[in-house]
Amino acid sequence: MAGPSATRTHRGSKLRSEDEILYDRELEDMPPELRWREWMLRVEAVIFASVEPVARETLARVVGKDCSIDLLIDDLREELRDRPYELVSVADGWQHRTRVRFADTIRASSAPTRSSAAALSEFEAMVLMAVGYFQPVTRSDLSKVFGKEVSRDTIAALRSAGFLASGPRSPTPGAPYTYVTTKHFLSAFGMETLRDLPDIEALEDAGLLSRQAVQYEPLSAEGESEEE
Known part of the structure; x- marks a missing residue:
């Protein structure tokens, strides 16, 4: 015998069907x-x-x-x-x-706007861009990219703004979290896909990012036991 939930589901499906018929x-x-x-x-x-x-x-x-x-x-x-x-x-x-x-x-x-790009510090913006290039990437990897620690607070701020989400756990010891960019990141910065990111070679030439740090340095599980 169908219970109340089944009845509600049936009614909901019926209403959706009627809406589809009414909307030409x-x-x-x-x-x-x-x-x-x-x-x-x-x-x-x-x-x-x-x-x-x-x-x-x-x-x-x-x-x-x-x-x-x-x-x-x-x-x-x-x-x-x-x-x-x-x-x-x-x-x-x-x-x-x-x-x-x-x-x-x-x-x-000075009119209020509906811009979806949150105000970021210069370092937060660079961390966000690095995630865009290297994702899925751990906080330890990001620290190697910049030659200094990328704090949990920085990651939390970018997550709170909707720019970052958790990726798959890293296969390295300790299985630390990785981070990936979101669709909101693309929308806020006017990009259709990640291919629209600025040329990474130019950023490397300017000394702002280092792919080599992520590709060739051994990963460490130290300090990567953070929770979401």
Whole structure:
């Protein structure tokens, strides 16, 4: 005999099915030009309302099954060509962003913004970038990269800001935690993938990072028994 939870699940599925029927994605009664325009407006509305980049799968829920999301985005970008903001591809999705040339204007206005990039110290920013290049990486590895200890507080601050998450345990003695960057990291710094990180060779030439420290120095389990 089905219990209350099964009944709730059945009702929930029924409600979702009814919602799908009531929400007309296909717009078959519209002329093609008006249908396309409505899909464009729907996609733009969803992206505008979201605080995070919107994935293709999310946008596909509000347009017809045969609608090309990429072509819709292309048309929206064309419409925004003369506007101070644009649609950008970040973190496997799309987001509205103010154009770079208006950055000084926005700063001069002192208006509150919805920027998702937390204020980081120079060292925190460099640690975050190092994780981006070397992930999954332990705190001990990061300390070798910079030639000084990367503290638990620094890692905690980056995790609290949503830029870092725990990766797999390291196979080295003591099985220390490793750290990886998040989609929020990509979004906050306007990157679509990690391939958009600055050229690491240039940073090495400037003495800011050292791949050799991670690749060739033996790992130590000392001081790596930290918990999440």
